[in-house]
Amino acid sequence: PPRVFSGIQPTGVPHIGNYVGAIRNWVELQKKYDSVLLCIVDLHSITVPQDPQQLRQNIFDMTACLLACGINPERSILFQQSHVAEHAELAWTLGCLCTLPRLQHLPQWREKSGKYKEPGLGLFTYPVLQAADILLYKATDVPVGEDQIHHIELTRHLAKSFNRNYGVVFPSCKVVMGDVPKIRSLRNPMAKMSKSEPNPLSRIELTDSPDDIAEKIKKAVTDSTSEVTYAPDTRPGVSNLIDIHMAFSGLFAEEICEHAYLKALDTGLYKQEVSEVVIEKLRPISDTIRRLQADRSYLEKVLKSGQERAKTLAGATMCEVKQAMGLS
Numbered sequence: 001p002p003r004v005f006s007g008i009q010p011t012g013v014p015h016i017g018n019y020v021g022a023i024r025n026w027v028e029l030q031k032k033y034d035s036v037l038l039c040i041v042d043l044h045s046i047t048v049p050q051d052p053q054q055l056r057q058n059i060f061d062m063t064a065c066l067l068a069c070g071i072n073p074e075r076s077i078l079f080q081q082s083h084v085a086e087h088a089e090l091a092w093t094l095g096c097l098c099t100l101p102r103l104q105h106l107p108q109w110r111e112k113s114g115k116y117k118e119p120g121l122g123l124f125t126y127p128v129l130q131a132a133d134i135l136l137y138k139a140t141d142v143p144v145g146e147d148q149i150h151h152i153e154l155t156r157h158l159a160k161s162f163n164r165n166y167g168v169v170f171p172s173c174k175v176v177m178g179d180v181p182k183i184r185s186l187r188n189p190m191a192k193m194s195k196s197e198p199n200p201l202s203r204i205e206l207t208d209s210p211d212d213i214a215e216k217i218k219k220a221v222t223d224s225t226s227e228v229t230y231a232p233d234t235r236p237g238v239s240n241l242i243d244i245h246m247a248f249s250g251l252f253a254e255e256i257c258e259h260a261y262l263k264a265l266d267t268g269l270y271k272q273e274v275s276e277v278v279i280e281k282l283r284p285i286s287d288t289i290r291r292l293q294a295d296r297s298y299l300e301k302v303l304k305s306g307q308e309r310a311k312t313l314a315g316a317t318m319c320e321v322k323q324a325m326g327l328s
């Protein structure tokens with residue numbers, strides 16, 4: 001039976017890129033699939049240094065945000081990765097089937113390792129952990145961004161290797177992708193919007209107040225042309241604002257530009273329009289996040305129940321894996 005698995009790192013409060021690129025899509029998938037697992041992938045987040053107190057807070061904040069966005073914890077299994085030890089266990093097993101060159105060639109490793117003088121082993125092997133996340137639940141459909149496609153290919157490769165060596169345990173999985181463009185940083189429209197980017201002006205977080213949102217959009221980097229036109233390659237700043245506008249309104253770029261032209265909006269005035277759209281859409285979500293953040297025991301209850309349900313599935317797969325490999 002089809003089963004969805006996806007994850008998000010608790011590296012900060014999710015931003016509008018995470019929302020339109022992932023979370024909102026998950027809310028829709030809950031309606032289409034009977035079995036959806038959504039994982040707060042804390043083991044992935046520790047591949048780079050994290051402050052323990054901040055990480056703990058981020059896990060609860062992420063839980064509150066996902067629920068506020070419409071994740072239904074009864075319909076979906078919402079849980080914290082490190083609370084199901086089988087993730088690490090299966091990752092080790094799959095790591096034994098994975099060659100070094102396969103990991104060395106992955107574009108994300110080349111990109112990320114360059115940022116650190118002495119990158120850790122976790123950063124190198126995290127695609128194997130990602131494969132374990134998916135295979136542990138025998139997930140068939142994996143909603144991820146374009147940057148993750150190589151990792152899903154690795155997952156399929158490791159599943160095949162395992163099945164060939166030890167007998168068929170894992171199904172094949174495929175990527176399911178939304179057609180939303182990557183939302184870019186408001187400070188540097190060449191980079192994507194990111195939770196862990198040090199400058200908070202670069203992103204709109206789901207908990208931002210209307211004033212914060214207006215301020216950040218007002219300060220968003222554009223260019224010296226005042227017209228509102230959509231040209232992601234040559235005018236990435238203003239085009240990013242149009243992407244955000246499109247994602248929150250359902251309008252097309254042409255409609256937005258035509259409207260701006262008819263109302264003689266320059267980029268400054270247009271920014272105010274984008275702010276209003278984003279503020280209105282985020283208001284109910286941020287109100288709910290604040291309410292849920294104040295109810296720690298409810299958040300704990302949700303994660304606990306998710307853990308139990310995930311563990312049942314994970315334990316069954318690990319039994320099969322151990323049996324097949326001669327470990328039991």
Ligand code: AQP
Pocket residue numbers: 007008009010011016017018019020021022143144145146181182183184192193194195196197
């Ligand atoms: N800017 C973005 N636009 C659209 N989608 C995005 N996603 C991330 N950034 C954008 C999607 O959000 C999901 C969860 O991402 P993640 O937390 O697992 O890691 P990430 O992709 O590395 O996201 P961040 O926000 O940049 O986090 P940090 O700073 O910790 O690395 C994914 O489906 C991703 O495609």
